[in-house]
Amino acid sequence: GESVGLHLPTLSVQEGDNSIINCAYSNSASDYFIWYKQESGKGPQFIIDIRSNMDKRQGQRVTVLLNKTVKHLSLQIAATQPGDSAVYFCAENLRAAGYSTLTFGKGTMLLVS
Amino acid sequence: DAGVIQSPRHEVTEMGQEVTLRCKPISGHNSLFWYRQTMMRGLELLIYFNNNVPIDDSGMPEDRFSAKMPNASFSTLKIQPSEPRDSAVYFCASRIQGAADGELFFGEGSRLTVL
Numbered sequence: 186g187e188s189v190g191l192h193l194p195t196l197s198v199q200e201g202d203n204s205i206i207n208c209a210y211s212n213s214a215s216d217y218f219i220w221y222k223q224e225s226g227k228g229p230q231f232i233i234d235i236r237s238n239m240d241k242r243q244g245q246r247v248t249v250l251l252n253k254t255v256k257h258l259s260l261q262i263a264a265t266q267p268g269d270s271a272v273y274f275c276a277e278n279l280r281a282a283g284y285s286t287l288t289f290g291k292g293t294m295l296l297v298s
Numbered sequence: 299d300a301g302v303i304q305s306p307r308h309e310v311t312e313m314g315q316e317v318t319l320r321c322k323p324i325s326g327h328n329s330l331f332w333y334r335q336t337m338m339r340g341l342e343l344l345i346y347f348n349n350n351v352p353i354d355d356s357g358m359p360e361d362r363f364s365a366k367m368p369n370a371s372f373s374t375l376k377i378q379p380s381e382p383r384d385s386a387v388y389f390c391a392s393r394i395q396g397a398a399d400g401e402l403f404f405g406e407g408s409r410l411t412v413l
Contacts, residue, residue, distance in 0.1 A: 193337075213364035217399055228302075228389055229341075236398075240341055274341065284353050285399050286331075289341040 193272070204262040206293045208275035213256060216280035219287065220249060220260045224271045232260070232273075237259040262295075270297045302405035304390050307355045310411045316378040321390030321406045322371055329395040331402065332365055332375050335387045344388075347373065348395060359384075 198204050208253075212220065218235045221229035235242045235249045242249050248261040258275050272292040278285050303322040311317055323330045331346040345355040347367045354360040355365070362381070367373040376382055387407045 193340075200314055221404075226406075228391075228406045230404070231401045234401055276402075280399075284346075284348055285395060286343060286346060286354065287402050288343065289333075291340040 193294060195296060197296045198265050199216050199298065200265060200267060200297055202265050203293060204260075204265045204297075206260045206262075206273050206295065208258040208260075208290050208293075210258055210275065210277040210290075212262070212277060212279050212290070213253070215277035215279045217285075218220060218249070218251060218258050219276045219278070220247075220258075220270075221276060221289075222271045222276045223274065225232070252253050265295075265297050267297050270295055300388055300406030301363075302392055302403050304405035304408050304409055308409045308411075309404065310413065311380055312413050314379045315379055315382045315410070315412075316376065317384075317410060317412075319375040319388050319390075319410070321336070321373045321375070321405060324403055325339040325371065325395055327392035327403070328407075329393050330367060330373050331391045331393075332373070333391065333404075335389060335407070336385075341389070344375070377410075380410075382412045385410055385412050 202280045218236040220232040233244045233247050233249050240251050246263045250259045272294050274289050274292045276287040276289045305320045315334045329348050332343050332344040335341045344357045345365045350367045365375045387409045391402045391404045395400045
């Protein structure tokens, strides 16, 4: 899995399998989390988000799980497709002095064959 | 909406030259962010603005980097003089920041190569 500040891991899956991408975030005060997908040559695109008062949120084929006890976030992609091949980033939102910023992890590359 | 618009998409320049990257945020968004992406360091926040005012520029590498936001629809990131280690993809992003922060929308990035 991925952790903010570490190297870029790679997850290889077969088409149709379920994929799980993990992320360890750094700040227990973070109140909002987002998963982004970045395809080659493009900017990061929003996939799904979750607020800190939730532990699970589902979208279309994607589910995000949040475990605040261990500061862990995961992204589950059901029935992975070749078009899902990309780098996936988790981001944590932290408020300070009335403003907020998003800090990104290094990303996980998902390869679907 | 056209999304966040960045220009140029690609720039190749020589060391010592001035580089200016431009960004038009999504209309109605009140926060604008500049990020730099490299393989070694990932996505790094350089600076962000709220209501056109720079809030935190602690991520700006050094005095060679400067950013401005003269109005709600335009921002620039300038590097003068540029160095080879500045080669990276620079992303601009915008969002609505308020009581409940919204997602961050990214532009397609400006790929900078400094020779």
